Amino acid sequence: MGTYDTMWEGLGLDLRRHESLMGILGEFYPMLYLSQKDRPKGMEYFDFVVSEIHGLRVKELLEHKKKGGKVVGTFCVYVPDEILMAAGAIGVGLCGGAEFSIPDAEKTLPRDLCPLIKSVYGFKDAKICPYLQACDMLVGETTCDGKKKVWELLKQELDVHVMEVPQKKVEPEARALWRAEVRKLLKRMEELSGRRITNEKLAEALSLTNGKRKALDRLYMARRADPAPISGKDALLVSQIAFYDDVRRFTEKTNALAAEAEERGEKGKGVLAGSKRVLVTGTPMAIPNWKLHHVIETSGAVVAAEETCTGARYFHNPEVKPGRTLGETLDRIADRYLETPCACFTPNDRRIENVVSMAREWNAAGVVQYVLKFCQIYSIEGILVEKALKKAGIPVITVETDYGMGDMEQLSTRMAAFVEMI
């Protein structure tokens, strides 16, 4: 028996399938990550986290549960982590980024559904994700039709709380609806944990989430240096780990990495020197989805920044100051999250303006727009994103793909041609 086999067995994992999954990751990671040259030393911690991806962190979650704490799974950056934390719970991001579990999902779900949803559903069905198995409750949201309907399926077996995300932002009714949803989540978390959430508890949680968001923001600011002080692939990994690592440890390690990146920037030291800088925008990339970044960074370009939910959308408006009362703090939290520019909103001009301004601020020679197959909202909004970029004179390429490796060669050819052109 391996070190964690008893723990995984206790969580009800299918050990044989789980071992195959870990085997694939163990093969891919060194090839994609450890082979990179001139990586910052600060990445060693994040390599360690990946080497323990289903081990140490899961052990920590189970220890937390033993002490009476709860573990809550989330799937979207709209779910306010502060509220989970104020109830003594640990939130873990559960979006699926692996091809491995998709055939399991397709036994139940339609094939023409986005891979992010299928991946996580397959993890649940095949019992190969210890994070999902460790959760006491899941918090879903109504951001897209696929997710909305999948919550109903998951509800048949698991405790799922669904937050209604409005479709418009500027109307006062939309803000009122969202503020009410945030309060409902607070109530639900109080019921689950048996703990009352006070303004003080929420302020404490805010200081942790503010710190995490500011550390990520600092790393992104350091990435404005040319040559890039860190590869896009490494920066993406840091953002992906932000969704499930211990918040204090993650903040400390990300600040250390950002300091190293700043120093590299000052000294003109970087990675992939001479590569063209690109901005990536579009659908989120859940761990271990590193496909597009790998294609870009092996085609003569470097990813300077990401306008995605596994990128800048996660830590926009990083600081929320607590209010004098619980109600005031809750409203400030709700308002911050409502500002997240997801394609589920109509209209969503702020995101489109953001893409153009980020491309300029990170000095990108072009933009790579990433659309996960069957994600209608990002695919259709992509038409407006392309128009705005063309109007601003910024070259853009739209890549629609899934988690399969079958189109890697074709993607690399397209990317190399784009990089040549910009």
Ligand code: SF4
């Ligand atoms: S893209 Fe939209 S639905 Fe997906 S995580 Fe981001 S905010 Fe949530």
Ligand code: SF4
């Ligand atoms: S990528 Fe698109 S379709 Fe998939 S879960 Fe996110 S918003 Fe929904």
